[in-house]
Amino acid sequence: MLDRLLEERMEVIVSSFLGMRLELISMKI
Structure with missing residues (x-):
């Protein structure tokens, strides 16, 4: 579950x- 949250973040x-x-x-163009 922690990995899933990390992936989303x-x-x-x-x-x-x-x-x-x-x-x-x-902006440069």
Whole structure:
């Protein structure tokens, strides 16, 4: 169960991180 929660949290962190990167890239263009 702990692993499952960790996986979900990692997905949220990764998706939010990718979103931030995309925002920075779009701002530069």
